[in-house]
Amino acid sequence: GAVVSQHPSWVICKSGTSVKIECRSLDFQATTMFWYRQFPKQSLMLMATSNEGSKATYEQGVEKDKFLINHASLTLSTLTVTSAHPEDSSFYICSARDWGAGGELFFGEGSRLTVL
């Protein structure tokens, strides 16, 4: 399947700081990427759809000023958690559709954020 790479895998930060997570499609171009959040023993919750060259589309209840998304190129999207607080601690996973593989959705490895 297609390869989506996410970095960093683990990050620990202090409350009030900002954290940036990168998501790259390694062997295909992705005009759209998706950011999910998963709390322990819960399902994936779609946070936002990242669009190359334009603004991201956020799901209801997701603060766009807190979760900044930039889709700078056809292979890179970034999620920045601004002024992080302990309740932002979660597993953040990016994904992208590979239209060369029938449009199926492939996930990055995930980034586990712990805010102290």
Added chain:
Amino acid sequence: QKEVEQNSGPLSVPEGAIASLNCTYSDRVSQSFFWYRQYSGKSPELIMSIYSNGDKEDGRFTAQLNKASQYVSLLIRDSQPSDSATYLCAALWNFNKFYFGSGTKLNVKP
């Protein structure tokens, strides 16, 4: 968000048995469905997709879709301990949004 529902389990089956995982969805607009496997602490990995009514087989896995009943299932034949994981059902909505069920935890006992 559109609803995709799964029994959280855990579903326990002995090694070599058939595991049957079920999923229902609420939105008739959804036309494409996917099964993912997620090991603890890892991100989901795609098992298979299904778009048409009926069965689709891939190795030990068979996906079944019944659009009239808004029901999709995954059968795992000859279950192995390595199949123990959480299985997520996903529905594609509006051609570009994937919504996930809460997942069913499968335990395959040696």
